[in-house]
Amino acid sequence: MESAQESPSTRKSARESLSERAYRDLKAQILENRLSVGRQYMEQEIAERLDMSRTPTREALIRLANEGLVEIRPRHGMRIKPISRDDMREIYEVLTSLESQAAALAARRSLSKAEIDAMRRAVADMDAALKDDDLESWAEADERFHRLLVEYSDNRRLIALVGTFIDQSHRVRMITLRMRPRPTDSNQDHRAVVEAIARGDADEARRVHRTHREKSGRMLIDLLATHGMTEI
Amino acid sequence: MESAQESPSTRKSARESLSERAYRDLKAQILENRLSVGRQYMEQEIAERLDMSRTPTREALIRLANEGLVEIRPRHGMRIKPISRDDMREIYEVLTSLESQAAALAARRSLSKAEIDAMRRAVADMDAALKDDDLESWAEADERFHRLLVEYSDNRRLIALVGTFIDQSHRVRMITLRMRPRPTDSNQDHRAVVEAIARGDADEARRVHRTHREKSGRMLIDLLATHGMTEI
């Protein structure tokens, strides 16, 4: 897959359809929280915002609805789906399951030194970021770690699914990033996962990662509860 | 015109859109293997087959493509996605993960007597079907068992996902149904899962169900291999 990334305004983007662009732009706007959650947007409105007709807009909306980011309500337009505490529970239950499976699969394959090193580097970067109290960097490295782990599963469906649910919960994670306690033992967990994978110990990798995700999921949901946030 | 008749009790006020009907009809045709796998169907052709214009047809195709049942190839029409051995590996890895999580979640909730009984009945029906050498009935009860298990997870996302992957592999399962050895110890496994859930033993339920799915996944893939089937 060639990534011909040009400035979209000047360069008539080679072969990307409007429908595709609508999907990517809209998704980006949602993830960056540039659209008000809960508010209704008419198809026409979205289409104008994207500077195209309703047809490709609708096609993008269908895809986004399938991914659970958006809800299409027949006579009321679409709205960004707010994430409730219960949604977060569901999302984390699914992520826990899929990612711990990914850890086991990664352990079963014998990863190259380079692949293991990439994960170790992510963990090291998290340590460093934590030492500097740089939450931004920590979040970046954390995301990188999880992405690598899942990629090493060698299962395209698994990779796509995890991506979908990471996206669904993205907003919540960003918002709660500054409310949560310093993720010290999170790093501990990650290290244990990497080492289990390096040893090829699938059961241990799965177990440790599951425990890790269960813990962080519970923490996040408690956080929402104590701050009285019911929908984000 | 077609009569949108429901059972009188479940009156649905909103009429079903063509787009929705296209999705359901097409999906049904795919699952029932009424469309040739691999062949190209032009949008126009599908639209005529469904007796509507291209617009709702396209919308249905987008959804089916998202679910992985169909592939849209820009100038060549759509085609039913053939399932390779590698696809089956991926699908079963995902299903194994999600369903065993469902088993654990079901065990953690305390299911009602009625719910446990429904699962026990499914297992009993499988036993009976096996005794009668009635593969049809066995498959029905097996599917019912898995569906119940997942439903009891109380996680809508999990339920939807499992449905998607069951659908993706539906054709393969139907075709291999008569090639596989009699699923004797499959029933054994199911019973163990139910009893673990009934006891509220989440870890055991998860473990047993994972082992079960791994076993049946491996069996299915070996079956495809020994019969030299590379794509279905």
Place this chain on the structure above:
DNA sequence: GAATAAGTTAACGTATACAATAATTCTCGC
């Protein structure tokens, strides 16, 4: 006969037209 260029076809992507109808506003009797 192979390679290349020119010409043709047709499938798609997108815009637009339009009818159906849910939602909203208005009217009017009480």
Place this chain on the structure above:
DNA sequence: GCGAGAATTATTGTATACGTTAACTTATTC
């Protein structure tokens, strides 16, 4: 002021029109 029903509006769902361009065909050259 309130509710029922009529009238109006707005938004969607669907059909259709149409330009673009990938894919295919034919012509031309060596």
